[in-house]
Amino acid sequence: DTAVSQTPKYLVTQMGNDKSIKCEQNLGHDTMYWYKQDSKKFLKIMFSYNNKELIINETVPNRFSPKSPDKAHLNLHINSLELGDSAVYFCASSQGEQFFGPGTRLTVL
């Protein structure tokens, strides 16, 4: 009965690879988000989708592409991974307050 789930929890990959992180929410919320938390714990919003439509797109390299197949899912695809992409990525959903997933720790070697 997890509200916001992410897979995988850990992701270790080589520079230059392409990877995806999946997010699902069972709360019936209209809005979903992706955040990046760096090594200093600083949290910054990357994207926000409302009813499958992109509404927030912060300054993020275009190697990052969110995809929302339906209201309950917001996946994050990253092309040509770089060392600086290493971080914890959090998905969240809201219909008012935001509920966060457990995070995906991405390590790029």
Next chain:
Amino acid sequence: AQSVTQLGSHVSVSEGALVLLRCNYSSSVPPYLFWYVQYPNQGLQLLLKYTTGATLVKGINGFEAEFKKSETSFHLTKPSAHMSDAAEYFCAVSRSGSARQLTFGSGTQLTVLP
């Protein structure tokens, strides 16, 4: 535009002592204010929020915060710290009318000493 400043990246208190985590905000419109807690290797959990109405807000786990417009502050307090309170705490602000775009502070790591 909104921003949040959390004073003190690390705070240590003894078990049973008062917890005070500081947050000051900047907002061009009436803000919504939030405190989130992050336990190790977990996502963020909402502790409490201020939207409108009563300026003293009570949250989970015995925490509360007071919105002081004159001081542009939203400090988090708990009368008596417990070992289980050790975590990272984030203050966040959004535009009133929507909690959609949260701007987070840099976080405060709370250590509780036995």
